Amino acid sequence: MRKILITDDIRRMANEYVEKLFSDRNGKFVKPIDGLRDFANELRDLGKINYADYVDVIINNYKEILKLEPNEFEDYKHTHFTILTNDDLVKTIKGYPNNKKFYEIIVDKMRYDAVQKKEIRPYMKKLGIKACVYCNASYTVATDDDRATFQIDHSYPKSKYPFLCTSFFNLQPSCMHCNQIKSKNDDYTYSMYTNDYKELNPFYFSIESESIIKYMLNHDSDNLKFRLRSNDDDKIANKHCEFFHLDNLYTQFTDAAEEVVWKGKTFNKAYREQLMNMFKRFFPFGIDDFKRFYLGFYPDPKDVNKRPLTLLMQGIAKDMGLE
Known part of the structure; x- marks a missing residue:
């Protein structure tokens, strides 16, 4: 998207x-x-x-x-x-x-x-x-x-x-x-x-913090709630969601959200820096390759269209402080 x-x-x-x-x-x-x-x-x-x-x-x-x-x-x-x-x-x-x-x-x-x-x-x-x-x-x-x-x-x-x-x-x-x-x-x-670079990223996903708390109590991924949002007006995102039935569709992908939540809880900044020091020789082309290694998905917004669910996982990673 x-x-x-x-x-x-x-x-x-x-x-x-x-x-x-x-x-x-x-x-x-x-x-x-x-x-x-x-x-x-x-x-x-x-x-x-x-x-x-x-x-x-x-x-x-x-x-x-x-x-x-x-x-x-x-x-x-x-x-x-x-x-x-x-x-x-x-x-x-x-x-x-x-x-x-x-x-x-x-x-x-x-x-x-x-x-x-x-x-x-x-x-x-x-x-x-x-x-x-x-x-x-x-x-x-x-x-x-x-x-x-x-x-x-x-x-x-x-x-x-x-x-x-x-x-x-x-x-x-x-x-x-x-x-x-x-x-x-x-x-x-x-x-x-x-034709407008400001329109490159019309949508993003955001996860509800309360749903993360519920998930941590019972590890039931169905408790994780996230929604498509728009940088300009959520009415645009809501219309897009309603037209393509995305709310119903994305309820099937809570396991993907769950994996990002796990990483957000375990991969703190100190641990990520430790990993980078240990393995940076394997990632000579930059930090994005390293992020892809430990996140398991493309971290750069320009790569959203390369693999399904990338927009969802990028949004949750941002909310979890994994940028």
Whole structure:
């Protein structure tokens, strides 16, 4: 749940994605522009001129659309895609099997299926994202046809913004739990990218001190209570929690919280300094590597997305004085 600052390096990565997209596919692979042109012609034959014009806008601005940044999404829609309403986008198109809706056909023609399975994977690896950007509780990998694949969600939903279905900055790694929730309800938008460094850490976990006392009396981890909070306004954290059902989800991870509490009670500053003196030769790259050794998780906020539950454990470690 840590955001990624859009820097020049990230923009270069997005440009590389755009330029290399489907470049290694053979002649049998129908690329987006070709599929969209055929679809626009079919729509005109059906007399659906406004729908065809919508598709033409995608064709004419294809590369630009692929690298739009989140702060441009809304304005771009209002500037270029007012031809159709949201209700128009979910209407079925005559002649397409399974009563496919217009936006679903756009997603197919733009080859989102291929983007999800192959094209976006190297970039998620470069970004170091392995944990769900919405819950930070699960890995973003699922198995499909005996192969591990990234689960990808859209910050701005396909049903309302089909033109963004393969845009670099609209693709976000998520777990199956959060992906299913978002697919059923597209009223909430959360982007893992930001142009403001002050927004890098929108959430953190905090453990209730009273619950630690109760836990120490009986060592029942169910007594440990923690909550997601926001640096700016807890209403934002509460909304995020409610939408993704995080309160119920995180009740399953009290054992992870328990381990951090143990370390907080036993690894006092003097003991940590003793360990550092004994083993510092094994950690030539800095204090963070040493902290990871005795904490058992990534201590640096920039590494939150590398492993599930890192945000939770970092928050409890801070409350326990393990920084």
